[in-house]
Amino acid sequence: MQTPTNSIVDSATDSSADSANQASDSPYSEKYDVIVNGAGMVGATLGCLLAQQGKKVAVVEAYLPSAFSADDASELRVSAISRASQRAFTAIGSWEKMQAMRVSPYESMHVWDSTGDGEIHFDAAELGEPNLGYIVENKVVQLALLDVMRESDNITLITPSSLTAFEVSDDSVLVEVENESGKVTLSADLLVGADGANSKVRNLAGISLKRNDYAQKGLVATVKTEHSHQHTAWQRFLPSGPLALLPLSDGSCSIVWTLPADQADYYLAMDEGAFNLAISEAFGHHLGDIEVLSQRAAFPLLGRHAEHYVKPRIALVGDAAHTIHPLAGQGVNLGIKDVVELANVLSNTSRSPGSYSLLRRYERARKGDNLLTQKTMEGFKMLFGHNLPIVKTARNLGLNFINQLAPVKNEIIRKAMGV
Ligand SMILES: Cc1cc2nc3c(=O)[nH]c(=O)nc-3n(C[C@H](O)[C@H](O)[C@H](O)COP(=O)(O)OP(=O)(O)OC[C@H]3O[C@@H](n4cnc5c(N)ncnc54)[C@H](O)[C@@H]3O)c2cc1C
Known part of the structure; x- marks a missing residue:
């Protein structure tokens, strides 16, 4: 993969295309500890958790949600947020921002x-x-997390941009990111695919998927x-x-x-x-x-389940790793459990975040729970x-x-x- 010389517009940190296109002061020339592809509810939570640990994180996101207005009717996409997810959001400082927008306890x-x-x-x-x-609009969850990310010195939010390719080597992963201004190559110890059910990271990594079309x-x-x-x-x-x-x-x-x-x-x-x-x-x-x-x-x-959640320098979280039947409203909550576990595994270690044996610990900790929940939901679906x-x-x-x-x-x- 070629390393392009131009940078891209990062509208979250610098909306000036001119300055963003000058390679010399590009924020992308440094090496990150972790690149997270996808700032949906799960990827954005991971970005915040890792930044809290002092890791240098780049988060790449293709689309940003529109701004919140209390006058607007509720969005169609909402999630039942569990107590465990609420605690994770509280710990990273996004919960109070969600409350300031709109949450509905049940x-x-x-x-x-x-x-x-x-x-x-x-x-x-x-x-x-x-x-x-709580029932919370997905957009509210995401906007609050984006706000926390913008306040963090450890996170570079690269948006609107899409990951298009990556290459893993012994000591890093090179990630190609593209937007209408061009392409840039970022470098990190670990790339996390938090890019949803049709994960580009999962596909490019050649990780196969078990599917069950309901x-x-x-x-x-x-x-x-x-x-x-x-x-x-x-x-x-x-x-x-x-x-x-x-x-x-x-x-x-x-x-x-x-x-x-x-x-x-x-x-x-x-x-x-x-x-x-x-x-x-x-x-x-x-x-x-x-x-x-x-x-x-x-x-x-x-229903989808990735055969592997990790490869050397690659990890999948949230819907990129698994999707389940929504009948008990657990999908995003499983994703939040994934990223809490991954952040936990990557904390307090001198080893590279891309270390395969470290990443395997995350996979071992989460795969069983996700699979069990998926099968339980399928059991309920059949029973009823x-x-x-x-x-x-x-x-x-x-x-x-x-x-x-x-x-x-x-x-x-x-x-x-x-x-
Ligand atoms: C009808 C329905 C109801 C549901 N209700 C609930 C519920 O009540 N409770 C619950 O817990 N779960 C629920 N779920 C599941 C929940 O919506 C998902 O589990 C959750 O949205 C997954 O979040 P995610 O961040 O992993 O993925 P996504 O929300 O899909 O986010 C992925 C992000 O990655 C970005 N992206 C994708 N590709 C690229 C790329 N190449 N480059 C850069 N960025 C990229 C996308 O723009 C997106 O922002 C429901 C699902 C459905 C279908």
Whole structure:
């Protein structure tokens, strides 16, 4: 790979194309400890964690989200943020920035089966907790982390730019980054792919992927319910897939409606009136009539698991390493656990961050948990998708049985909260 002589515009640190194109004072000529490709929720968290340890980090991101305005309606993409993720965000200083924008606590969770009387209810008060977690717009999480990154002297944020190639040698990894002004080559001890489900780093590293196409889509939108959402995360399991209503701070709800792909497309194309009737019916009129307030969008659902998370001088985190079914809202929380573990492995060692044996420790620590969560979600998906009368009866009895067993129930929810 050639080392180009020109630099690129880094709009986060220097918006002047002229100065950025002068190779002599380029911020890219130094060697970084770590280059993180992707400043989504997971990669941006990793950048902040490593910078806190005093490591010199470059974070490359192709697109930046637009600025937050409290007057804007909630974004369509939201995540249920676990207590463990909240703690990681607090430790790096992004949580209070998220709170200053918009977060929505949920105090209970109610799950029930449309085919019977089985239900399970989790309550924060029973655990002695103020809430079970928060619903936060993905953009809010990302903007708060970008803000922390900009405040750090140890992070160079290179955006809008894309990683296009890299080359690993004995003592470094050379990374080619491109934007409309040209290309630049960065050098580091370690390259981390935090670049999402279609990870360029994973593909270029030749790391293969196990895929499971669920043949479903997750339809997302913001809706208004006739009755209060009661700060509760609701999930109704239908034979076609679960419908979740997640409470937002302005009284509306964000929905994730899992449907066979063709049905999702059908509901996307429906006019609003017909959609309102369909979703109210699918939710069993539990909160009265439901009215859609936003555009609707749908995302294909695929389980993916990278065969390896690491290679010499390369590591994958978050969706680049694994994607799971969203029915328990754990995807990004697993990614945050990945980067907390990776940062932990890279701290307090004199060894190069690119050391394969060091990186293997990260892989060993995280792969089992991610795989288990992925398989558990697939198990739930199959269990609730079954129409056999005996399975329906058993799962409804099972839900009610667990609902009566406080210790088991509390253990389940503590695990989901990551505490
Ligand atoms: C319908 C739905 C609902 C969900 N709900 C939840 C939930 O409630 N809770 C939960 O925990 N999870 C949820 N998830 C999962 C969650 O959204 C993902 O796990 C999470 O977004 C992954 O974050 P990430 O940072 O790993 O990847 P991404 O969010 O995909 O970020 C990757 C980043 O890398 C950048 N990038 C990509 N390629 C390049 C390149 N070549 N160069 C530079 N930059 C690049 C992208 O621009 C992007 O910013 C849900 C998923 C779906 C589909």
